[in-house]
Amino acid sequence: MTVSTLDRRSFFNKLRNRQSSKLKKGLFANAKRLRPDAMELPPVPPAATMVTLGGGLDPYQGPWDAEQVRHLLSRTMFGVKKSDMDLLLGMSMEEAVDYLLDVDNTPLDPPVNNYYQDGLEEDDGYEEPNVALGETWVNEPYNEDGEGYRIESFRGWWINQMIEQKTDIREKMTLFWHNHFATQTNQVFFGKFNYNHNEKLRANALGNFKDLTKIITLDEQMLIFLNGYLNGKDAPDENYGRELQELFTVGKDGDDLYSEDDVYQAARVLTGWSLNFASDDWETVFYLSEHDQGDKQFSSFYNNTLIEGGTDGEAEVDALLDMIFAKEEVSKHLVRKIYRWFVYYKIDDTVEQDIIEPLAALFRDSGYEIKPVMEKLLKSEHFFDALNKGCFIKTPVDIVIGTLRSFNLSLPDNPLWDEFVMQYVLGVLMFDMQMLPGDPPNVAGWQAFRQVPQYYRIWINSDTARNRNIYTDVMTAVGIEPYNEDSETMIIDHIAFASQFDEPSNADKLIDDIVKLLLPQPISDSKKGQLKSILLSGLPNDSYWTVAWFDYLNDPTDPMALEVVNVRLTFLLNYILKLPEYQLA
Known part of the structure; x- marks a missing residue:
């Protein structure tokens, strides 16, 4: 099947069947695909008695030596290099945190065609018909035979970004967002979409959470992964409307929660957003003919908000996000996830009161900017508490x-x-x-950051x-x-x-x-x-x-x-x- 004859139905049938391009020769001839279909892990022993970490959000005033610097680097980067330790030891604690949070958002060079080698006894890999070796494939249309290699090229490119990261928090935050807005390459079998999605996460690593949520809501990768491209007025698909609230924003920990009808109404708001299969890029498009133009009535959880229907699909998306982000639960949910990613999994009443709630208030007051929250947390007494060092099992x-x-x-x-x-x-x-970047086990992300009571021990x-x-x-x-x-x-x-x-x-x-x-x-x-x-x-x-x-x-x-x-x-x-x-x- 060629690209020119590939229609929307056959493409998505391939996605659902999790087919990959044929790894034809040489190294990959008999290779097992890197595809964690169902990676729910077996239970581990119960948790030992846990001790509540001390300290609050006041600035850390203790010693600033190799132990503190190593702790900061190990939580904000992958591994600790001596050159990075020496660099931060020459700064104060405040300067070191500021340095790590001073992220360069210059776009990175994209992944290239590195998956073909000739000149040996037998050629190996996949020879791209339109992309020369060393040239990028990210602007190319879908290629049934090549997408498996492009996805592994993207994954390898991402791995290399982590290895060669600058002395800042960007790559650790990118993986955090990947775990939060989780998608899978084995469900979205299009290398370009995986790369573009990853770059959106990286570009917004320390940006505005509400803005990023809108970007992801209309992102091609997410539209495929949670069936948003199928969401039409005659048969609203609730997948994204549900996960938007349950996993990405409000969470499911509160006593008072959104209703099933709120999920349905959110799905109605999002009808009409799909992909333009008439173009080579398959970019996000809004089809008015597929949009439910009626009013959307939400429950008392959202103060009985009414989102008026109409022809402006983006305005309705904005209204939906405004309504959701007006809930305090959004800030608390995201701050808890940040805490479990960067500090510790156990959030008891003391941590909730002294750490989570003040950070959530700061988050809301900043208009959902991530950087002020990270700065406050990483400079705090709580972050540098002695009990916090060495309590995190490495991923x-x-x-x-x-x-x-x-x-x-x-x-x-x-x-x-x-x-x-x-x-x-x-x-x-x-x-x-049991952790392959690009393929968390499901839309909820890796169990180590959410599965009670095991968490990291998983x-x-x-x-x-x-x-x-x-x-x-x-x-x-x-x-x-x-x-x-x-x-x-x-x-x-x-x-x-x-x-x-x-x-x-x-x-x-x-x-x-x-x-x-x-x-x-x-x-x-x-x-x-x-x-x-x-x-x-x-x-x-x-x-x-x-x-x-x-x-x-x-x-x-x-x-x-x-x-x-x-x-x-x-x-x-x-x-x-x-x-x-x-x-x-």
């Missing part, structure tokens, strides 16, 4: 991307095929840990714990091999990592510096002793490490000196990355 994205960043690793970009392969492999690794089970350890074993010992033999294996450079610290020849100082960078809290003296024993290979005197280090520095080409230092550091870092503390942020 799979934090483990995979954060490890690469902490060890200063980047993806190869030459040839492009190696970049594509590496990005795909990283996606497989995160999928095996990330850890017998399979995912093993896969996390396999990943760190691979990165410390053997690395991820590229497709082409001439390209470099992606593996931790242990000596380069140690060399960035002030006194790598000093065993105690080196271990202290590594622990401060990689772990959320100080460790016991006995555990430090274990680490030192590993670095010294069980020998009794610190000089064994000092001499070995200087032997290497004096002649880095000496294979024996290189092996002694590298093997000791390999065992040390492998052990640290296996510590339970490394799974925490």
